[in-house]
Amino acid sequence: MTLEAFKAGEALTMGVELELQLVDLTDFDLTAAAADMLFLLGKQPFPGDVKPEITESMIEISTDVHTDYGALLGQLGQMRNALVEAGDRLNVGICGGGTHPFQRWSEQRIFDKPRFQELSALYGYLAKQFTVFGQHVHIGCASADEGLYLLHALNRYLPHFIALSASSPFLQGVDTLFDSARLNSVFAFPLSGRAPFLLRWEDFAEGYFAKMESTGVVKSMKDFYWDIRPKPEYGTIELRVCDTPLSVERAAALAAYLQALCRMLREQGEPVSEDDYLVYNYNRFQACRFGLDATLVHPRRHETLALRDDVLATLNQLAPHAAVLGSTGALDVLRRVVATGNHAGDLRRWHGESGGLRGMVDAAVRTFRGDES
Amino acid sequence: MMLESLGNPLAGMAWPLALLLAWLAGEAISRWLSLPRVCGYALAGFVLASGQLGLLPQPAGTPVALLADFAIALVLFELGQRINLNWLRHNRWLAVTSLVEAFGTFIVVLLVARGFGLAPLPALLLAALAMSSSPVAALRVANELRCSGQVTERMLHLSAFNCVFAVLVFKAIAGYWVLTSAGGLLPALWSSLAVIGVSAGIGAMFGVAVPTLLRWQRRGGGDATVILAIATLLLVTLTHALQFSALLAALVFGLVVRYRRIVFSGADRGFGTLGSLLTILLFVYASATLSWSQVAQGAGLALAVLVVRTLCKVGACVAFAGLSGIGWRKGALTGLALTPMSVFAILLLEQTRHLGIDVFAQVAGLGLLVLALELLGPVATQRALILAGEAGREEGS
Numbered sequence: 001m002t003l004e005a006f007k008a009g010e011a012l013t014m015g016v017e018l019e020l021q022l023v024d025l026t027d028f029d030l031t032a033a034a035a036d037m038l039f040l041l042g043k044q045p046f047p048g049d050v051k052p053e054i055t056e057s058m059i060e061i062s063t064d065v066h067t068d069y070g071a072l073l074g075q076l077g078q079m080r081n082a083l084v085e086a087g088d089r090l091n092v093g094i095c096g097g098g099t100h101p102f103q104r105w106s107e108q109r110i111f112d113k114p115r116f117q118e119l120s121a122l123y124g125y126l127a128k129q130f131t132v133f134g135q136h137v138h139i140g141c142a143s144a145d146e147g148l149y150l151l152h153a154l155n156r157y158l159p160h161f162i163a164l165s166a167s168s169p170f171l172q173g174v175d176t177l178f179d180s181a182r183l184n185s186v187f188a189f190p191l192s193g194r195a196p197f198l199l200r201w202e203d204f205a206e207g208y209f210a211k212m213e214s215t216g217v218v219k220s221m222k223d224f225y226w227d228i229r230p231k232p233e234y235g236t237i238e239l240r241v242c243d244t245p246l247s248v249e250r251a252a253a254l255a256a257y258l259q260a261l262c263r264m265l266r267e268q269g270e271p272v273s274e275d276d277y278l279v280y281n282y283n284r285f286q287a288c289r290f291g292l293d294a295t296l297v298h299p300r301r302h303e304t305l306a307l308r309d310d311v312l313a314t315l316n317q318l319a320p321h322a323a324v325l326g327s328t329g330a331l332d333v334l335r336r337v338v339a340t341g342n343h344a345g346d347l348r349r350w351h352g353e354s355g356g357l358r359g360m361v362d363a364a365v366r367t368f369r370g371d372e373s
Numbered sequence: 374m375m376l377e378s379l380g381n382p383l384a385g386m387a388w389p390l391a392l393l394l395a396w397l398a399g400e401a402i403s404r405w406l407s408l409p410r411v412c413g414y415a416l417a418g419f420v421l422a423s424g425q426l427g428l429l430p431q432p433a434g435t436p437v438a439l440l441a442d443f444a445i446a447l448v449l450f451e452l453g454q455r456i457n458l459n460w461l462r463h464n465r466w467l468a469v470t471s472l473v474e475a476f477g478t479f480i481v482v483l484l485v486a487r488g489f490g491l492a493p494l495p496a497l498l499l500a501a502l503a504m505s506s507s508p509v510a511a512l513r514v515a516n517e518l519r520c521s522g523q524v525t526e527r528m529l530h531l532s533a534f535n536c537v538f539a540v541l542v543f544k545a546i547a548g549y550w551v552l553t554s555a556g557g558l559l560p561a562l563w564s565s566l567a568v569i570g571v572s573a574g575i576g577a578m579f580g581v582a583v584p585t586l587l588r589w590q591r592r593g594g595g596d597a598t599v600i601l602a603i604a605t606l607l608l609v610t611l612t613h614a615l616q617f618s619a620l621l622a623a624l625v626f627g628l629v630v631r632y633r634r635i636v637f638s639g640a641d642r643g644f645g646t647l648g649s650l651l652t653i654l655l656f657v658y659a660s661a662t663l664s665w666s667q668v669a670q671g672a673g674l675a676l677a678v679l680v681v682r683t684l685c686k687v688g689a690c691v692a693f694a695g696l697s698g699i700g701w702r703k704g705a706l707t708g709l710a711l712t713p714m715s716v717f718a719i720l721l722l723e724q725t726r727h728l729g730i731d732v733f734a735q736v737a738g739l740g741l742l743v744l745a746l747e748l749l750g751p752v753a754t755q756r757a758l759i760l761a762g763e764a765g766r767e768e769g770s
Contacts, residue, residue: 024521026455026631035762036523040698088463089698091526107519109765 002213003205003221006144007235011266012325013140014072014259015236017062018244018251019053019133020083020368021100023093028361030103030131032056033092034111040086047078054116055108055131059083059094065140069256069327076248077370084369093365096251097347098168098182098243099132102357126189132182133244135165137255138236139262144201147237151195151228152272153265154258155280156299158227158241159287160311164334165242165254166291167343173357179291179344182243183284191218192225193281197274204230227284241284246343246367249333256330260318263325275299291342311338388437391421391429392650395657409514409751411656415715418657419744424664433662433723439613441658444651445509445720446609446623447602447644449536452508453627456533466697467527474689474708475504475535479542481681486736489674495735497546502718502732502739503682505539506532510713510751513652516643519765520758523699527690528710528754533624536717540621544568547725568617576622579608580629598641601630620720659719660747663740671738678742686711703761710757713750715743 024031034056041050049062061079066072087094108131110120123130141147166179178184186192198204212218221229227241239258245251276299286294287307294307315331315338322328350363399413421428432438461468482503486496511532515525548565583604587597605623612619643649687708694704722732733739758764 025457025460032521032763032765033523036699036703039700086698088460090523091457091460091464091530107765112762 003209004232006141006147006201006205006230006232008143008146009140009235010067011140011142011146012259012263013065013067013138013236014255015063015065015138015234016072016076016251016255017060017136017138018076018096018248019058019060019135020244021095021097021133022057022059022087023095023100023361023365025091025093025365028093028358028365030055030057030100030108031092032109033090034059036090037083037086037092040090041082046082048075050079050083052111052113052116054111054119056111057100057103057108058131058133065138067325069252069259069325069330072255073249073252076252080248080368080370093361095361095364095368096167096244096246097133097343097364098166098180099171099185101170101347101351101360102173103131104172123189129185129188132168132185134182134186134240135242135244135251135254137239137242137258138231138234139239139258140234140236144205144230144232144235145199146266147230147235148199148201148204149272150262150265151230151237152197152199152276153270154228154237154239154261155194155272155276157261157314158280159283159294159296159307160314161239161254161258162241162243162284162287163291163294163307164257164311164337164342165245165250166288167243167246167347169344169347170351170357170360175348175351178289179342180243180288183241183288186225186240189225191223193227194277195224195226195229197277199272205232243343246346246364247370248368250337250343253330253333253337256322256325256327257318257334260321260325260327260331261314263321264318267321291344292338308338387428387430388654391417391657391661392653394421395653399653409510409517409755411510411513411652411751412748414653414656415660415747418660419663419747421657422661422664424666429657429661431662432658434726437654437658438723439609440651441655442613442619442720442723443606443609444655444658445716446605446619447648447651448509448512448655449620449623450601450605450627450630451643452512452529452533453624453629454631455529456628456631457530458628460530464697466693467530470527470689470693470697471531471534473693474531474686474711475538477689478535478682478685479504479538481685482678485677485681486674489677489738491674491736494546494550495732498543498550498730498732499678499736499739501539501543501546502721503678503714504542505536505714505717505721506686506711507713507715507717507746507750508532508536509652509655509716511710511754513643514751514754515758518755518758518763520763521765522761522763524703524707524710524758524761525763527699527707528757531690531707531711535711537621537624539717540618540721541565541569543721543725544618547730550730569621571615572612572618572621573625575608575612575617576625577629579604579622579626580633583626584630584633598644598647602644602647618724620717655716656747659716660744662719662723663744667733667740668744670741671736672741674736674738675741675745678738679745682714683709683712706757706761710754712753713746715747715750718743 022031022033034052051060053060063075083094110116162180168180168182169175171181196208228239231238279297279299283296292308295304296307297304322331347360350360395414395417398417399410402408402413403410423431479500483496483500486499511528545565608622609619612622687705690708691701691704694701
């Protein structure tokens with residue numbers, strides 16, 4: 001089976017997927033509540049899509065296709081409210097965050113669905129250790145080649161998304177000192193990292209993908225865990241490096257940031273080169289480790305620059321694009337993040353203030369409800 | 374307890390030997406029959422009791438009774454921690470389920486008991502006992518199987534609530550009994566309202582004081598089980614000395630501590646090794662209070678009560694399943710999981726001893742009901758949780 005055709009459509013549409021944590025409100029550990037939540041949510045129309053994820057303590061929501069930031073934010077808010085209401089009726093807490101700070105992966109239950117059971121059999125403990133929670137943002141592309149161009153042109157901005165969304169400082173009960181420890185878990189998979197540097201869809205589909213498929217290693221695009229990957233059946237590229245933020249408001253802002261960036265890159269049309277990837281893994285590490293305090297190396301100019309300054313400069317550059325797209329509010333949200341810190345910083349602060357990991361998760365659950373922030 | 378029997382070394386070894394045999398029975402029943410270990414403990418206790426093989430002396434009223442009270446207090450404390458009263462605010466139908474299953478059971482059991490010709494007061498006491506679902510079996514089985522899900526959560530909440538209702542109603546009726554048969558108005562009121570209020574008050578006081586102590590010891594987190602166990606022991610002895618309800622006090626203690634975010638997870642659940650040891654003791658103790666002569670009579674009433682009680686609990690949980698946000702199947706399994714009753718009922722009965730009421734003598738059939746539910750109850754809970762798909766691992770593995 002060859003790779004399906006890229007269903008090109010309207011450019012710069014966007015859609016968001018959020019993987020969320022289901023938390024026990026007594027001990028604030030993860031709880032296997034996905035089946036009960038899905039049952040209850042299935043009894044009335046859900047303002048979006050909701051589905052199970054690989055372990056029973058995760059749930060994934062996804063929005064419709066949007067062009068407008070306000071509409072995206074509105075839908076995410078409605079889905080959040082529906083989830084919170086269902087959680088209240090079942091005594092289940094729902095929260096964001098890229099990792100659960102103290103869950104023990106060995107105690108996670110794999111959701112009863114053939115694909116998940118197959119993955120579990122193949123990857124063993126990796127599948128359970130993959131109990132991490134990401135935000136995926138899809139951007140619609142006018143053509144498959146445009147998709148591949150944007151995918152590679154975005155590589156220089158990838159650390160921005162990691163730092164702005166980072167919300168996974170704790171893992172297995174300890175502060176990892178990373179702002180995003182989640183991405184380290186993703187890196188353990190053999191097919192993670194970046195997509196091969198190919199700019200023409202036929203080279204990608206008939207060359208790279210067909211060869212990989214004939215090796216038997218992959219069957220579909222789903223088997224690649226790349227940071228950004230094309231999604232031919234949607235006609236989108238999908239950014240996968242973001243931790244799920246603690247609030248849907250920030251998730252919407254990140255999606256709008258990507259949309260504005262893509263608009264700018266499409267208009268500028270600067271050529272991309274494989275050498276841009278020389279500093280890719282280094283910058284990625286810096287953003288994971290230090291968040292907004294990271295120091296990046298510019299892929300072209302080879303000079304060091306503070307990630308914080310780079311984000312601010314980009315936000316300024318994007319202002320006219322956001323004005324056209326109607327997402328100026330989103331850029332304001334991100335400016336505040338740059339000024340006051342990302343969610344990883346909030347989590348560390350709560351950990352210190354409220355005395356411990358459970359108090360921190362409690363605060364994260366309340367943040368997701370919209371009680372705070 | 375050991376000191377008293379130093380003169381007879383074999384008699385002194387009776388309890389440790391019984392614990393060993395009960396442990397073996399529990400492991401065997403778990404490994405070969407995949408049944409809950411607690412069933413093995415209960416069976417061993419009954420077989421070894423004074424009325425049967427006679428290894429164990431009648432334990433009621435001995436210092437072992439205090440240890441058993443300590444054991445159940447630890448369970449109720451942990452249960453209290455897991456009770457989220459906010460849930461009732463968000464899910465009113467769960468509150469309705471709780472009231473209907475508890476008081477519905479009270480009414481149908483009362484009717485059945487009267488139908489079997491029981492006098493009004495013993496019938497009322499039996500009905501009050503039947504309301505409760507023993508949290509010991511529920512929590513133990515749930516912890517052993519590492520359960521999580523709606524059936525587990527609802528079982529634990531409903532069990533906590535119906536135990537509180539059972540204590541309220543039981544104490545009130547016992548007070549009324551004392552009033553009509555011997556004492557005056559004062560002892561009756563004392564044994565119901567005051568006991569309940571003050572017991573809860575003592576529990577709440579502990580709930581405020583102990584976390585403060587913990588915070589002073591070190592700032593949050595870490596292993597708090599030792600100090601919590603000591604505090605619970607203190608709570609039990611204090612409430613005993615003052616003749617209040619250790620059961621209620623321990624439950625409220627846990628409930629209040631929850632809001633200071635001191636809760637167990639993972640290995641601490643069930644108070645670890647201490648909890649496991651005391652659970653064996655508790656089940657052996659509870660069934661060793663029963664004798665064959667109590668069990669051998671009143672089979673008709675026992676069977677009838679068992680059937681209507683189960684039907685009522687399952688019926689109530691099914692009736693409000695949809696309204697409270699789960700499917701009818703999970704509702705039915707919740708009701709089934711509420712079957713255990715015995716350990717809690719026996720300890721509740723123990724506390725009426727000082728009032729001079731011997732309920733076992735008054736209610737033929739209670740002995741058999743208690744023994745049957747002690748053996749079948751945990752099995753029902755275990756099967757319900759496994760059928761609901763909420764077990765994290767199978768028994769015995």
